[in-house]
Structures are given as structure tokens and as C-alpha cells.
Amino acid sequence: MHFSFKNHKQSLTLDVMLQMAARVSIVIVVVSALTYWHIYETLVSATIDGLEHYIQERGQRESAIFKLAESNHQIFRARFLAHWQRDFFYNDPYFWQVFEQRPDQTIHLQKKAYDGYYNLSGLISQDVTAYIGNRAPIQDRTFRKKLLLAYTMVDHFGAAWTQQFANLYVSMPENVNIVYWPGVRWADNATSKLNVLSEEWVYITTPQNNPERKSVWTGLYYDPTALDWMVSLETPIDITPTNTLNIGHDILLNDLFDRVFNDHLSGTYNFIFREDGRLIAHPTKIKEMDNTRGMLMISQLKDQQLMQYFHTLHAKIQKKQTNYFIEESEDAFLATSKIEGPGWWFVTVYPKSLLSSPSLKAAKFILLLSVLALVIELIMLYLVMVKKVVKPLERFMEASSAIEGRHYDKIPDSVLPLPDHLDNEIGKLAKLFKSMAGSLLKFRDDMHSLNQSLEDQVKVRTRELQRAKEKAEKEATIDSLTQVPNRHSFYNRAKAILKQADHLGEPLCFLMLDIDFFKHINDTYGHPQGDRVLIACARTIEKTIREKDLLGRLGGEEFAVLLPNTKIDEARVIAERIRISIAELSFHTPALTQSYHTTVSIGIAYASENMYAYELLYKHADLALYLAKQSGRNLVVCDTDRLSARKRLPEDDI
Numbered sequence: 001m002h003f004s005f006k007n008h009k010q011s012l013t014l015d016v017m018l019q020m021a022a023r024v025s026i027v028i029v030v031v032s033a034l035t036y037w038h039i040y041e042t043l044v045s046a047t048i049d050g051l052e053h054y055i056q057e058r059g060q061r062e063s064a065i066f067k068l069a070e071s072n073h074q075i076f077r078a079r080f081l082a083h084w085q086r087d088f089f090y091n092d093p094y095f096w097q098v099f100e101q102r103p104d105q106t107i108h109l110q111k112k113a114y115d116g117y118y119n120l121s122g123l124i125s126q127d128v129t130a131y132i133g134n135r136a137p138i139q140d141r142t143f144r145k146k147l148l149l150a151y152t153m154v155d156h157f158g159a160a161w162t163q164q165f166a167n168l169y170v171s172m173p174e175n176v177n178i179v180y181w182p183g184v185r186w187a188d189n190a191t192s193k194l195n196v197l198s199e200e201w202v203y204i205t206t207p208q209n210n211p212e213r214k215s216v217w218t219g220l221y222y223d224p225t226a227l228d229w230m231v232s233l234e235t236p237i238d239i240t241p242t243n244t245l246n247i248g249h250d251i252l253l254n255d256l257f258d259r260v261f262n263d264h265l266s267g268t269y270n271f272i273f274r275e276d277g278r279l280i281a282h283p284t285k286i287k288e289m290d291n292t293r294g295m296l297m298i299s300q301l302k303d304q305q306l307m308q309y310f311h312t313l314h315a316k317i318q319k320k321q322t323n324y325f326i327e328e329s330e331d332a333f334l335a336t337s338k339i340e341g342p343g344w345w346f347v348t349v350y351p352k353s354l355l356s357s358p359s360l361k362a363a364k365f366i367l368l369l370s371v372l373a374l375v376i377e378l379i380m381l382y383l384v385m386v387k388k389v390v391k392p393l394e395r396f397m398e399a400s401s402a403i404e405g406r407h408y409d410k411i412p413d414s415v416l417p418l419p420d421h422l423d424n425e426i427g428k429l430a431k432l433f434k435s436m437a438g439s440l441l442k443f444r445d446d447m448h449s450l451n452q453s454l455e456d457q458v459k460v461r462t463r464e465l466q467r468a469k470e471k472a473e474k475e476a477t478i479d480s481l482t483q484v485p486n487r488h489s490f491y492n493r494a495k496a497i498l499k500q501a502d503h504l505g506e507p508l509c510f511l512m513l514d515i516d517f518f519k520h521i522n523d524t525y526g527h528p529q530g531d532r533v534l535i536a537c538a539r540t541i542e543k544t545i546r547e548k549d550l551l552g553r554l555g556g557e558e559f560a561v562l563l564p565n566t567k568i569d570e571a572r573v574i575a576e577r578i579r580i581s582i583a584e585l586s587f588h589t590p591a592l593t594q595s596y597h598t599t600v601s602i603g604i605a606y607a608s609e610n611m612y613a614y615e616l617l618y619k620h621a622d623l624a625l626y627l628a629k630q631s632g633r634n635l636v637v638c639d640t641d642r643l644s645a646r647k648r649l650p651e652d653d654i
């Protein structure tokens, strides 16, 4: 049997597979989405932890140089004041051995202070230049003492600190600057026009600009002498409120910028800004910074993303007094740490795409694996469904078709095997199906037997009915006593014969017989004897007439014989033969004590031409019989005899 399916709803396997595929697909999508979400959240958490460590360390690292500068200045100031209070050794000859006055009245250190010479301690002094404006109070011994102590300390400390700093200098409000700067003869070419008080690194230290008298930082600037980005730390030393000086460090920022730009986590970038919105370092804004010589405000840049970062971080800095934190913006995590000293903020921009990308990759991988697993599962399901469900169902369908075709025996006999060996529901169904087919088979056989039995009964009953019918018919047409046609039957048959004779124009005779004195026999010998006489007369008449002749009992002791194709003379011969045969019969009483005889009277009517009517023949025969009775009985009288006798008999006798 072949089953074809127009669509999946007609195939159990396809339907189940499609439904499963649809539901599992939803699960796969949900699982993939959850995987993405879980990995992303895990990565975010791990990244934030890592970033906190990173930014903390990075902040400390980038702050180190600035903190060192501040530390250096504290040491320098303490040492300077200590020397001053202990009345630092000073004498003019020594002062003028290292300083010199130029024609423009400005005072400089002698060239040897830069080129190198053995000082009073026997050590080499070098790399120091100095400029003292021509209006400085050089006549003031205290001023000269301040200059010499400052020079001596710059000479001593400068060499120790050049590893980390470009230089060390001391400036004074009297238009003085003494600089230790290897490789840079800073003051050599300075003329009287130079006023160091106009420089930021000096004027920010004045009591007006720095009333708290603490270390202060200049802004970022590009130093044309050093060809480097710099920031300077200035620390005031107040010998008295009016006698002051400042220590200065120029901190080269190239290394810092280089680290900002190049030392970053993979996929991230760093930038530095100042709390007031000034951009200190940014890998993509170098050109703008050069153009503005380090005075670039973030708001000047038309960079919406950077502005957003700044606003986010600024709000956070204002709110939270902490040196490092992680802030989340729309598209990135902003790991931020304060750089101690100049009050800058170091920011690492960690794009969220760095996290979403691996999360998406993992989710895609899970999705791919799941789809692969689904395809394999569907193939397995298809194979299992075909083996475990479809094949058994096909067996059931074949078996059902067999039952529909009434071939019940094919199932219990396992011509169409059902999976009744299985222990599951299909196995149970198969057993039930087989049992049902067995019941149907038994029912069919029972029905067949019952049918056969009914058919046999019907046959028997039909035969009985036939016999009864035949008997009834016979009883209806045959006289039960004499077994010859009764009056009614004789009449019907005689009419048919008469009709045929009339049609053929054949001659025909009608005999009417009546046993003589029959009442006497009954009365004398009993009614049963009378019956025997009637039977014997009938048998005798039968034997005497021809096969084509028709005998009938008209009633009582009266018989009639129709003789077809018989002329009157032939009829008379037959009638005489009957009369004689009966007369010759001998009867005995049951006890054989007596014997007796009987006779018959016969009337003959002849049918010819227009005489074929039964009633007419009957009447004529009856009249002839009457005449025979009247004439003495045991006689044969023809109708024609009666007519001739008529002439002799009165009409009333008829």
C-alpha cells in the first residue's frame, strides 16, 4: 500500500519534525541570547575589576614623576632654609669668582659654571647658567648671599636629579633665574631685556598669585629651547615675607605623552584632561594641541563624543571625591585616575564593542552548534520516527485495509505481521488489533456457520412447503378417496380439452357414470365398504379408458369421463367395456362372510359442430344417464338414443 502526502499535516513524521524544529529554534535563539547576555555581563564584570586595578596602577605610575618633583622641592626648601639659618658661609671674593657683571649691567654666572671647574670643596661644578636683571639689588649683601646659596644648591642638587627631570632652577622676584640644565646654556644669551617675572613659571609664585605659599604647577607648554612639551613645578621659599625665591623643575612630557599614546590596553586609547576642561594629551588631537600650544579646551573641539566623556567624568569628579573610578558612557567604559601633582585626569577609554564582539562570537558559536545539533537531532528523529512509528503505522494501515477487505485471517495468521512483540503502547495496540481481528474472524466464521445452518433450514422448510403445496394442490384437484380429479379439476381440464377440440373441429364424447343402488351397499355393508366400491370402480374405469381420456369424480357415486377425438360409436364401445368391467367386480365383506356385485349406469353425450359447451354436454349426458336409470340400470344410453327414445317417451320424463 502506498500513502502519498499533499502537505506536512498529512505526514506524522513531517508534522512532528516541523513542530519540534520550530520549538527548538525558539529555544536556541533564547539560549543564544542568554549566552550573549551572560558572557557580556561576565566580561563586563571581569573587565571592570581588571580596569580598576589597571587604572589605579596607571594613575600611581603617571603620578610618580610629579610626586617626585614635589618631594624634591620639599627637600630643597628644607635644606635651603637650614643652610640660611645656620648662616651659610659667604664672602664677596668667592661670589665674584663665580658671578660676573656684563656691560649691560646684568649679572651672569661665569662660563666656567657651565663648562666645569673645581669649586671650594674640590668637586667639579658645571651645567649651571644664571641671569640677574640689571635692576636687581646686587649691592645688597643678603641678596648676594641668597644668590650664592641658591647657585651652590642648584649646582649640588641639579646633578642628582637630572635623571628624572630636564632641569632644576631657582627664580627670584628680583628678576633672577639660576638654572642647572645639562646641554642648555639657558642664560648665556639673555640680555637686560629679559624679565623672568613675565614668565608663567615665575609669576604664579608671587604672594599675590600664590597666597597659600605652596607648590604650584604651570600649565602645559611647549618649550622651544628643549623642543619638548613641559609642565613646571614651582615651590616658593620665604626666607622672610619679603625675601623670597622659588624652586623650579621642568618636567618633560614627551615620555608621558608617548606612554599615553602608545602604552594602552589592546583596543583602547588613553587621554589626559584637566578638571577645567583643558585637553592635556589625546592621540587624535595632537595637531590641534600643537596649534594652540597646549592651551586647547575640549569645548573648542567639535567632538561630541569627547565632550560627552568630559561632561560625564566632570560630573563624577564633582560628585565623588576619589582618585580613581570607572564610569560608564553610552559606548565605552571610562577608567579614570587622577594624576597627582598637576591635577590632571588620566582616562582609558575601553569601548564596549570589545566586550560585545567576543560575546557575539560566543553566541554565534553556540547558535551554530545548536543549529547543527538540531539538524542532527532532526535526522535522528526522522530515522527513529520512521522505524518506531511510521513503519508500525503502515503495518496497521495495511492490516486495516485487510480488515476493510474482510481478509481477517491475514492478521492472526501473521500474513500481515503487526509489531505485537513490542512492550510499548504500539505493541499493546498491535496485540489488541490482532485480538480484534481474531474476534472478527471468529465472528465471520460463526456468521458463516449460522448462515449455512439457516440456508439448510430454509432448504428443508422450502422442501416441506413445496410438499405441502403439492399436497394442497393435489388435494384441491384430486379426490382424496378415489385419487382421480375432483369435480372442480375435472371441469377445468374438460373445458380446456373442449376448447381445443372445438378449435380443431374434432369429435368428442362425454360419459356420465352413476353406481346403481349404492345406498343399498352402504346401508347393507357399511360406509367403508361403499368407499371400497367407489375406489374399485375408479380403478376399473382408469384401466379401461385410454391415456388421453379424462376421468373425474363429480360427487357421491357419480363419475364422468371425457373422451377426446372419439366418435359416438367408439364412445359406446368404451362405455360398454366400463360397464361390463365393473359388473364383473366382486366384493367381500370384511369377514368374508358375504360377497356382492355392483353395476353402473352410463349416459353418453356427443359433441360435434356447435355442441362443445361443457354445460350442454353435461346436461345431455345427465339426461342420457337418467334414461339409463329409468331403463333399468346397468345400461349405456347415448344422447342420441335418448333423442330417438323421445319419440317414445313423454317430454315430462326427461
Ligand SMILES: Nc1nc2c(ncn2[C@@H]2O[C@H](COP(=O)(O)OP(=O)(O)OP(=O)(O)O)[C@@H](O)[C@H]2O)c(=O)[nH]1
Pocket (backbone or CB within 6 Å): 514, 515, 516, 517, 518, 519, 520, 522, 526, 527, 528, 529, 530, 531, 534, 555, 556, 557, 629, 633
Ligand atoms: N360409502 C359411501 N357412500 C356414499 C358416498 N357418497 C354418497 N354416498 C351414498 O350414496 C347413496 C346414493 O344413494 P342414492 O342417491 O339414493 O342412489 P342409489 O341408492 O344408488 O339409487 P340409484 O342411483 O337410483 O340406483 C347415498 O346413500 C349416499 O349416502 C361416499 O363417498 N361413500
